[in-house]
Amino acid sequence: MKVLSSRRYTFSELVDENLIEVGAGRPRSVSSELAILRVADVLDGKIKHAFMVDAPSNPPKETASKVSRPGDVVLTAKGTVGRVAIMPPGGPKYAYSPQLIYFRPTPSGPLLPRYLYYWLKSAEFWAQASHLKSQTDMADFLALSDILSLSIALPQRYGQETIAALLGSLDDKIAVNERTSDTALKLAEALYLREAAHSEWKSIALGDAAIWLSGGTPKTGEPSFWGGEIPWISALSLKSPWIDSSDRNVTDLGTKSGTRLVPAEVVLFVVRGSSLKTEFRIGITQREVAFGQDCKALIPCHQIDPHVLFHGIRSNTQSILEMVDETSIGAGRLSTDLITKLEIRVPQRGDSQLVAELRALDELAATRRAESRSLAELRDTLLPQLMSGRLRVRDAEKIVEDMT
Structure with a gap:
């Protein structure tokens, strides 16, 4: 089935024909009882409560257009431009912050909210938005007038x-x-903690539990080092406990030029970076990878299984974060001298x-x-x-x- 039959509108036409309401949030909440929806709360297509204050248990009956409604399509328009989400049914109401633009299609109109959501993630939207996007100080932004000038083809x-x-x-x-x-990860964590409490287990300093390796960065200006098939893991790209990909890859030549390769089932964690101020990033490699100097790689020894080592370290996240200090440029730093003294629990004998x-x-x-x-x-x-x-x-x- 083809869906080529379509009509192209500008958003200003849709607004003028009362087919959609498009607006930006107000500088402050329209009601002191409403939580404010911010850019950081719009993530991965969903509303995730990153920094919002709790919504009231009995919110006021608010009908102002700047207050969220189920089915609203929300676009971040300042700072991190282009995050999109749809307000879910049955949730609390929020006041939109000035950094958000909302779209409210008329229920009987030609534009479906879910289609608009995907269109705002499409290349067509970005092709238009990139020409309109402005910059102020350190943040990109799209003005409401920019949005109204965009055109969309509607099947x-x-x-x-x-x-x-x-x-x-x-x-x-x-x-x-x-x-x-x-x-599955939570079940594995619970299983490890339950077994680690047994008297048959022992404590061992992390410095003695593994062989420690440092990484590095191939020369970034050398094209022959980059763009290969081997993931290069950095403090920025280590975002999952399951390490098998990165936004930057190195070539075979790059692996021999200033970085280090490790095989699958090696534990990697971040020891320097801005993320360390709020989270401890750790993972276990699923394939051969290279890694940078902001990470450490641990190859378990003394017959310690890599998965036991991974969960043993990860279960001490709070203690590890308390070890973090700050570099001269404000990034987090985890001292090797401190973390090698951290004790983890491992089986006295192999527990198959x-x-x-x-x-x-x-x-x-x-x-x-x-x-x-x-x-x-x-x-x-x-x-x-x-x-x-x-x-x-x-x-x-x-x-x-x-x-x-």
Whole structure:
């Protein structure tokens, strides 16, 4: 089925024809009883309460347009421009901050909120927005007048529904995978802590539990070192407990020029970076990777299983964060002298059953996370082709079916 039949609107036309309401938040809450929705709360297509104060248990009956409604499509327009989310049904109301722009399509109009959500993530939106985006001091921003000048091609509602449903099915599968991955990790954590409390276990200093390796960075100006197939892990890219990819890859030549390679089942964690001020980033490698000087790699010894070592360190996150001091440029720093003295709990003798259970849970979590990344890449590949009409929904459905 093709969805090429469409009409192009500017957002100002949609507003003038009363087909959508588009607005920006107010400088402060329209009611002191309403929490404010900020840029940091709009993430990964969802509303995540990063910095919001708690919403009141009995919020006022507020009908002002600057107050969120279920189905509103929200776009971050200052600082980190381009994060998008849809306000969920049944949740509390929030006042929009001035850094957010909301879109409220008329229910009977030609534009479906879910289609708009995906369009705001598409190449067509970014192609227009990149020419309009301005900069003030240290932040990018899109003004409301910029948004109103954007144009969008709208297929008929059925075409929008089929596109949104197909892309949404991928997002749903990704969400299920993420919940499964998070649950498996929590179960593994609980299993480790339960077993670690047994008297048959012993404490060992982290400095004695593993061989410690330092990394490095190949010369960034040398093209032959970069763009290969080997992930290069840094303080910025170490964002998952399951380390198998990075936004920067090195070549075989790059691995021999200032960095270090480690195989699968090595524990990596961040020892320097701004993230250390609020979180301790640690993971276990799923494949061969290279890593930078802001991380340490630990290869377990004394017959300690890598998964026991990983959970042993991770379970001490709070103690580790208390060791962090600050560099001269304000980044967090974890002293090797301090963390090598940290004691973790390990079995007195090899515990094959525990190791098997930990591995099974960790592997489930890692597999689901990797699958989610593949599905997200597929969604992002299909999105511009579906939006432009270059790919038929029927053909896209076949691609998704083969993938899943």
